[in-house]
Amino acid sequence: MTLTTDDWLSLQSTGPSETAVQNLLSCSSPAAEGIAADVIVGGGLAGLLLALKLSSAPSKAPLVLLESRPSLGGRLFQAPPLSPGVSRAEALRAQFSHEALQHCSGPGFELFDPLALEVYERHLRMLLTDAEQEFLESFTKERTPAEQPFTRRTLLVRKEFTPLTEALSGSSEMLTRKEADILLQLAQPENISPENDGAFEASAFWQGLSKAQRESLTPLLETVLGWTLDRTPVSVVRSAVHAFVKSNESEVPKWFLRTSRLELGLEIVLLSRGVRALTQAELVRAFVPEKKAEATLIQVADMFARTPQQMTARKLALAIPLMRSLAVLPREQLHPQQSRLVSRHRPRSLVWVEYGNWKQAQLSTVAADTLVPGTRLVCPVERVQGALLSNGQLGFYTSIDFEDSLHAQSVREALNRCRKAALRFLSEPHMKAAQQARPAAPGITLMRERISLVPVGYNLPRNEAVPTTTEVKMAPGNWFSAGDHFTFAAESWRNVIDSTHDVAQLMLKN
Ligand SMILES: Cc1cc2nc3c(=O)[nH]c(=O)nc-3n(C[C@H](O)[C@H](O)[C@H](O)COP(=O)(O)OP(=O)(O)OC[C@H]3O[C@@H](n4cnc5c(N)ncnc54)[C@H](O)[C@@H]3O)c2cc1C
Incomplete structure (x- = not known):
């Protein structure tokens, strides 16, 4: 069952009717057991590009896209988590509600180098038909310049908020x-x-x-x-x-500045092509049952089902960070080059803390005109960066070793640095209110403080230049791996673009 473009557009203005929810359910329930599908795991940029590439070619098997979070988009876009205990129908209703359509959260595209965004826009557009592009335009409408300034600014934050341009002229306290x-x-x-x-x-x-x-x-x-x-x-x-200096005052590509969620529009395009895009469905294990078996069995923890679901994958593409792959596969199943890099490089995680409604909550000492959506905040004292996201969120992040992210003490230390940076911006009563999820003052609701850990790639040892790889084959012949595996570098888009191209070619071969 697929919905027409008009159905999707009406969802946006009215919220989903019961029939629409039923139709959505039939588009997004797990594939029947036993039918071998080509399965993509991970709905970040790599998974999205791959799903668009594979679904535009004649298919030999149904295509399933598994994403453990409530929405596609990975590190580029992130929807807020769902409350526990909701049903799939309620989750869909919430995801497609008018309010949710306006809301995505970070670390998001505002933090990306504009060059990377241009590359992603070009590649995503190339994979959409004219009709799909038209649909996306109406579903997610571009913001007008009046609503949304397009120039990204960086502020260095110590006692004062100093625009980077001013700091670089050498005439500030920074x-x-x-x-x-x-x-x-x-x-x-x-x-x-x-x-x-x-x-x-x-x-x-x-x-x-x-x-x-x-x-x-x-x-x-x-x-x-x-x-x-x-x-x-x-x-x-x-x-x-170089990237830090260059991205200041740069234009954020308009394509990404939408009035509602772009990743949801892309999910709808996939659903309408017949791809089963399952959100809240996490791969927990993949294995080949017997030697030389043609298919792989995968176990999926579907948030809405009591027990793990089993699926048969004809071909399996892992579009998830390598350290996540290691949680579900034995290391021998990585490509030797991937395995070598995993052994030699230390993975990193971002501690990301976010608050909502920065416009309402901002301190009076901060000049309002210096704070616009997309503004980056660089806080050297706390070793933390932040951003004012276009959806009203205020986010701060710092990176720590992945191993440290398993220890509460280290996460707490990183979290405290982020909170200290946030305190340069929000007042203490606002912060307390956000931590206790209560209104900060009459008429001001600051979104509850939200903390997440985001994998970001691998640390670089001394004397080793940034590695790149497009090695995409894994140990079983019908397994592939795509995405940004190794770097926390400004140009990680190269790995994503190259690897999804290579994986698509290989998966389409037979
Ligand atoms: C703050 C920040 C700034 C950045 N700036 C830039 C930049 O300027 N330029 C640039 O090129 N790149 C930048 N990046 C990197 C960029 O975000 C990544 O290169 C890109 O988003 C990677 O996409 P991906 O699909 O490989 O991975 P992800 O976006 O991480 O997607 C993987 C997806 O898989 C899902 N998943 C994981 N495990 C499972 C599982 N077991 N089952 C099902 N689903 C699973 C995750 O939920 C996620 O949605 C930045 C990243 C951050 C965090």
């Missing part, structure tokens, strides 16, 4: 003129080269600075990088500083 010059020299593109790369801290450039300059610049550089300088090669520091 940076002296000499420090600003050092940052600008580091950001020079001609200096970025992985050749003759060495540890940044041992480089002639860094050692040529005075001890005081090094001490003063280290917190800012480490905040921009997301990890410590001592483990980082010169080229990685230079690219991070």
Whole structure:
């Protein structure tokens, strides 16, 4: 059962009727046991691109997309979690309600390098028919410039909120003129080269600075990088500083600035192509039952079912971060190159904390015109970055080793740094109210504080340039792996684009 474009558009204005919910249910219930499907696990950018590529070619098997969260989009878009105990019908009703359509949450596209967004826009559009693009336009309408400024600004936050442009001119409390010059020299593109790369801290450039300059610049550089300088090669520091300086005052591509959720529009396109896009369905185990068996058995924890569901996959594509793959597969099933990289690199996680309604809650000391959606907040004292998201959320994040993210103490420490950064923006009563989920003041409701851990890739050891890989085959011949596996780098889109291209080619072969 598929819905027509008009059905979907009316859902948006009226919310779903009972018939629409029933139709949605029939589009999004698990595939019948025993029918072998091609299964994509993970509905982030990689899973979305792959599902669009595979569903635009003639199909040899039904296509199923499994996503453990309530919505597709992965790290690019994230819908809020559902309350426990809801049924699939209630979840669909909530997801397609008028209110939910307006709401996505971060870490989201506002934090991406605009170049990456342009690449993703181009690739997503290429995979949509004219009619689908038209549908997407009406379902998610672009914001007008009046509603939404398109220029991204970075503010450095210490006691004052200093626009990056002002800090780089050397006329603020954030940076002296000499420090600003050092940052600008580091950001020079001609200096970025992985050749003759060495540890940044041992480089002639860094050692040529005075001890005081090094001490003063280290917190800012480490905040921009997301990890410590001592483990980082010169080229990685230079690219991070280059991206940081360049993305300030850059235009956010309009395509991503919509009045409602783009990832939901894309999910509808997939459903209307007959793809079974199952959200809240997490792969927990995949195995080949006998040697040389043609199909793989996968177990799926469907939030709405009491026991794990079993499905048969003709082909299996894992579009999830490698460290997540390791939670569901033995390491031998990775490609040897992936396995080697996993052994050598330390995975990272982001601790992400968010609050809603920043417009209502902002401190009076902060000039309102410096705070617009898309503004990035860089807080070197706390080693934390943040952003004012276009949906009204205020988010702060810091990265920690994945292993540390398993220990409550380390997560608490990172969380406290994020909260301290948030306190530069929100007043103490607002923060307390958000933590206790009560109204901050008459007429002001600040969304409850939400904390999540997001995998972001692999840490880089000393003297090793950013690795990339398009190795997509896994140990069983009909298993593949796509996505941003290894890097926490500005250009991780390269891995996503290359790997989804390669996986689609291989999956379409027979
Ligand atoms: C703050 C921030 C800034 C970034 N900036 C940039 C940038 O400027 N440029 C750039 O190129 N990249 C950037 N990135 C990286 C970018 O987010 C990723 O490259 C991209 O989103 C990766 O997409 P993906 O599909 O590989 O993974 P994800 O987006 O992580 O998608 C994986 C999906 O799989 C789901 N999943 C996981 N395990 C399972 C399971 N067992 N079963 C079912 N589903 C599962 C997850 O819920 C998730 O939705 C940034 C990331 C962050 C966090």
